[in-house]
Amino acid sequence: MSSSTRHTPPVPDETTAEGRVRHFLSAPRTMLIGGVWESAVSGHVFDTVDPATGSVLTQVPDGDGQDIDRAVTAARRAFADPSWRRLSALDRGQLLHHVADVIEANADELALLESRDNGKPVSVARAVDVGTSVKLFRYFAGWPTKLEGSTIPVSPRGGLRVLNYTTHQPVGVVGLIVPWNFPMSMACWKLAPALATGCTVVLKPAEETPLSTLRLAELLVEAGVPDGVVNVVTGRGATAGAALAAHDGVDKIAFTGSTETGRAIVQAAAGNLKKVSLELGGKSxxxxxxxxxxxxxxxxxxxxxxxxxxxxxxxxxxxxxxxxxxxxxxxxxxxxxxxxxxxxxxxxxxxxxxxxxxxxxxxxxxxxxxxxxxxxxxxxxxxxxxxxxxxxxxxxxxxxxxxxxxxxxxxxxxxxxxxxxxxxxxxxxxxxxxxxxxxxxxxxxxxxxxxxxxxxxxxxxxxxxxxxxxxxxxxxxASPFGGVKQSGWGREMGRTVLDLYTEVKSVWVNFG
CATH class of the missing domain: 3.40.309.10 (Aldehyde Dehydrogenase; Chain A, domain 2)
Incomplete structure (x- = not known):
């Protein structure tokens, strides 16, 4: 079967997971930018292919630097918006719990979609990709109310009476670049702690497997994530990914993928010295x-x-x-x-x-x-x-x-x-x-x-x-994950990952 062949599916029965997946694939997809579903500025698209048949599943926007710029602008606007920035820790945790509920309610559809786009058995996608995504949001839903600072017994000069304390504040706009081997769960590995800490996000899925991320974006909107807090741009690594890594409006990049690409991201991130975390290759x-x-x-x-x-x-x-x-x-x-x-x-x-x-x-x-x-x-x-x-x-x-x-x-x-x-x-x-x-x-x-x-x-x-x-x-x-040597920088998951999405602020108060 030629790789350019399109299936012509029957009218889908949307009461079943199969029917909902067929409905999702029945038309070219769009990207989520600032709460609006958008095509690429260029109008270009690319095919996403079923690896079991070599046939085209659907087409997605071929986003580039222009689309990344729009998404970063939307994320910066959302980060400054008091409706997100001042959202209470309890309410942020409840929002993440609701995201987990919505993912769980659509688990069969998400697993089948992941299998079609990536090739893995549906049973693996259901248990690992979707199951892990639910667990991640449930776990990190508990952290917003526990991101505590410290009071520090300092010894200032001149006998001043002072109070010194610290707070953990969100790093800002984060760019998330995820791989094709576990498309949905890798997105959630990064999304859940980013949202728990109050960051806003521009997420670029792998060009080989964008579909579960686009469906996840729909579910995030359904769950009530405010406009612009999560933006998803589909595109190629050499264009959209490179633009995201280099963008001066991005405060942090979190990347999972090859060591070779990780090196390129480090170089691109040097322009504004954005924070970088990398989960790279292995030979275990x-x-x-x-x-x-x-x-x-x-x-x-x-x-x-x-x-x-x-x-x-x-x-x-x-x-x-x-x-x-x-x-x-x-x-x-x-x-x-x-x-x-x-x-x-x-x-x-x-x-x-x-x-x-x-x-x-x-x-x-x-x-x-x-x-x-x-x-x-x-x-x-x-x-x-x-x-x-x-x-x-x-x-x-x-x-x-x-x-x-x-x-x-x-x-x-x-x-x-x-x-x-x-x-x-x-x-x-x-x-x-x-x-x-x-x-x-x-x-x-x-x-x-x-x-x-x-x-x-x-x-x-x-x-x-x-x-x-x-x-x-x-x-x-709950357990930190990451590598040493050329396997990466930093750790995903657990308490440790929250340090990658926050900045510690030290406050001094002279009270006489």
Whole structure:
């Protein structure tokens, strides 16, 4: 099926999630700027494509710097408006609770829309993308009433009697740039703390997956978020994203995506020295100690790399297995990879959907070819599954396992961001830790063992923002998340993220 083919759907039944999604896709979309649904100033649009079929779902505005400027102006106006700026902490929290209610009420529709646009199974979109979004707004709804300052026992010169106290104030207008792997939940990772602290927002979704963000924007309006507080501009990273990062009317940028783009954002943000937080790439080691259960580890290792088609920044893409268990774990994880059902996201039997785009599919298959050329041994996958008919043009790839990889290979050194696992043996724990840390990235790591004392010692030595012991890829709105080295700056979620969206003001009062 050609990538330029448009489906002609039947008249939708809007009493069902399927019908509501069809209705949403039945016409080109617009952007939310200052409470008004707008086309791009240029009039340009671009296609958003179903990765399971290669067919066009709908068209969205191809926003650029002019549209970003309009959105920033609207956000600045809303930030200065007393109806938002003076909204009580209690009322702001109640508003976020209402946003969570509205998302939850539309969960089935949002999950199906996310699956169509991104390719992931509907069950994953429902549990992870939509479920996490609800949890995020509920968690951060509790914070506006708890953003307390301090009174500080200072010692001023001259014996003055003074009161010194601090307050936390919103940083201002924030630009949020989110990726395509978890489009809705990544938007909410940033939206919820930004709104909880009283900021206003210009949000740019990934060009590959804008649809759930546009539907979320409709729901934010429905929930009563004031005009201009949240603005959504669709467009390309090189135009809309770059303009947002460089805009002098933006006080902070929060970005999740590739390390390469993160560097460009830092450079663009230097003009007005805006605050920047970055959640970037990863190449996470998943470490198996000799006392682990091989079968349990194999299942967990497969989930760590193949979840969400391997399109996860924390994916356990480097599997280090002690020599005593290596053959057993390799055989079991390869067998599990071969059993994973690959198919369209709306098929209940599907465990792994297509990759997000033709371009990304070509990139991942290029890494598989590199692994073969550099001498790694392929034990599972390596090519497309057998698909036909409607899905013959989809961007499908079988889960892939390489054995006997080494640290000189690209599949070990570079982030693939796909369902490709590189397995390696180890014997000496010091050498293991050195190899695990021998990476420009430091986002996450996993350890599998029944000896928790040993696990704690290894965790202490690993250079990673998150270490999971006998689990993997667990996150929660209350727990900070982020990386070290080239995996980013700052932390998402938890109490820590609020510091990224606020400024501390120190007030001195001379009372004689």
């Amino acid at each position: 080691p998943n470490i198996v100690l000799p006392d682990a259960d091989p079968e349990a580890v194999a299942e967990a290792a497969a989930q760590a790399i193949f979840f969400n088609q391997g399109q996860v920044c924390t994916a356990g893409s480097r599997l280090y297995v002690h020599d005593a268990l290596y053959d057993d774990v390799l055989e079991a994880v390869s067998e599990r990879a071969e059993r994973i059902v690959v198919g369209p996201g709306d098929d209940p039997a599907t465990e792994m959907g297509p990759l997000v785009s033709a371009r990304h599919h070509a990139r991942v298959t290029g890494y598989i070819a590199s692994g073969r050329q550099q001498g790694a041994r392929l034990t599972a996958g390596g090519g497309p599954p057998e698909v036909a008919g409607l899905y013959a043009e989809g961007y499908f790839l079988r889960p892939t396992v390489f054995a006997d990889a080494d640290h000189g290979m690209r599949i070990v050194r570079e982030e693939i961001f796909g369902p490709v696992l590189a397995t390696m043996r180890w014997n000496n724990v010091d050498d293991l830790v050195a190899k695990a840390n021998d990476s420009p990235f430091g986002l996450s790591a996993g350890i599998w063992t029944s000896d928790l004392g040993h696990a704690h010692r290894i965790a202490d030595d690993l250079q990673a923002g998150t270490v999971w012991i006998n689990c993997f890829n667990l996150t929660d709105p």
